[in-house]
Amino acid sequence: MRQIGHFIAGKRVEGTSGRFADVFNPTTGDVQAKVALASAAEIRAAVENAREAQLVWAGWNPQRRARVLMRFLELMRDEHDSLAELLASEHGKTVPDAKGDIQRGLEVVEFAVGVPHLLKGEYTESAGTGIDVYSLRQPLGVVAGITPFNFPAMIPLWKCAPALACGNAFILKPSERDPSVPIRIAELFVEAGLPAGVFNVVNGDKEAVDAILDDEDIRAVGFVGSTPIAEYIYVRAAQTGKRAQCFGGAKNHAIVMPDADMDQVVDALIGAGYGSAGERCMAISVAVPVTKATGDALMERLIPRVESLKIGPSNDGSADYGPLVTREAVERVKRYVEIGVNEGAKLAVDGRNFRLQGYENGFFMGGCLFDEVKPDMTIYKEEIFGPVLSVVRADTYEEALALPTKHSYGNGVAIFTRDGDAARDFAARVNVGMVGINVPIPVPIAYHTFGGWKRSGFGDLNQHGPDSIRFYTKTKTVTSRWPSGIKSGADFSIPTMR
Ligand code: NAD
Secondary structure, three states, X not given: OEEEOEEEOOEEEOOOOOOEEEEEEOOOOEEEEEEEOOOHHHHHHHHHHXXXXXXXXXXXXXXXXXXXXXXXXXXXXXXXXXXXXXXXHHHOOOHHHHHHHHHHHHHHHHHHOOHXXXXXXXXXEEEEOOEEEEEEEEEOOEEEEEOOOOOOOHHHHHHHHHHHHOOOEEEEEOOOOOOHHHHXXXXXXXXXXXXXXXXXXXXXXXXXXXXXXXXXXXEEXXXXXXXXXXXXXXXXXXXXXXXXXXXXXXXXXXXXXXXXXXXXXXXXXHHHHHHHHHOOOOOEEEEEEEOHHHHHHXXXXXXXXXXXXXXXXXXXXXXXXXXXXXXXXXXXXXXXXXXXXXXXXXXXXXXXXXXXXXXXXXXXXXXXXXXXXXXXXXXXXOOOOOOEEEEOOEOOHHHHHHHHHHOOEEOEEEEEOOOHHHHHHXXXXXXXXEEEXXXXXXXXXXXXXXXXXXXXXXXXXXXXXXXXXXXXXXXXXXXXXXXXXXXXXXXOOOHHHO
């Protein structure tokens, strides 16, 4: 059985804890590798190594650091296809979708190439007589990223690119479900010229995470995953005075106004609800048609589309989506569907019995569609994270607006309408972090920032864009005076008051 270890001090190393987790091929259901689970001692060794390497790396000027990122981009592009295949084989998403996972990560590397400009501080000349004030942004030191299974390239890249560009050393603890692409990313960084030890990948589970959280030398942690773990990380990271940005789960609504282009809406809902088997934090999981006529028209169009979704192996480029990540995930999603039925929601399409011929042991599940879901139902309140779309009908715009606004999650939301006034009002008033107007998955572009509100995000600064530079640096403010002429003695009043 193939073993996947760690990447420490610029090379692949085997795990020493003796503990391993299975890495599946979700298409076949087979275990394809064992990944080492790091002990606290292995984390500590990686941190010590990173601490020394960081001092050297931070001494490089920002332009020189940016050149490493530029070279890394070239190497990643050369391997884009094979990396996407590797990613798909562990995650289960289709290869074209895996290419997108990598691409959206590389766009943040492209943004981070601008770091010499992004790190420029502020300067005030003559804040007082002969006094200048300026600010510097300096790296934090060693920082860590803890990332989920569902974007094994994109999210590690969102974390590491700005962190490294700012002069930090980075410890990545990727998901134990799909660890191979993160290790290859680290290897390509070294090939691109990153000094050994600046970027380390340590695989593991709770033991490794807790060791990261408790390590006094790690000064910041960027987390993405489920809400209970995000909250746990946020609280525990604070105990060692770390900076933390922790992004959690989601329940993204799409409001469908009566004037919306219904063909566009249905295409958008099918892609955003079922793409990647619904395992995206920005997936649309709730559709809210406004008025009964809109709801009826929507259901009439959605049902045949959900029934005819093409589900296939992850290497079938023509499939709409592939298997879920694990058997447990399939069972969890099916349990939610059963709860929905028991709570009285109308299951308009039931994909639970889907089997893919030739892949009977794969982690596949057909698309499910619920109608008449109510806000007090479990399937509305909780994140399902599978190919299940719930339709919650609303009589008025205000009723529809209140749903995502009051929901405990606040990651993404979309409105479909031809009315600019409604769209503008919605964007202004909805209590959610990322809003799409006729755009179902409003993931902001790399030079803006990404982050949800309420129980979808803990901490202040968002991922990528200008916030990421602030998150991975600390501000130093210098007040400087170079007196001119001959000084007559001590000054007893505040100089800026003159
Ligand atoms: P997860 O919370 O199970 O795991 C995320 C990370 O935390 C992994 O590295 C895992 O090893 C670690 N972890 C798991 N259990 C832990 C524990 N008890 N103690 C310490 N560490 C632990 O999440 P997942 O299943 O990998 O990813 C899916 C979730 O991530 C969904 O809820 C999804 O909405 C969310 N997500 C959110 C965003 C966002 O930006 N808001 C993006 C992608 C995914």
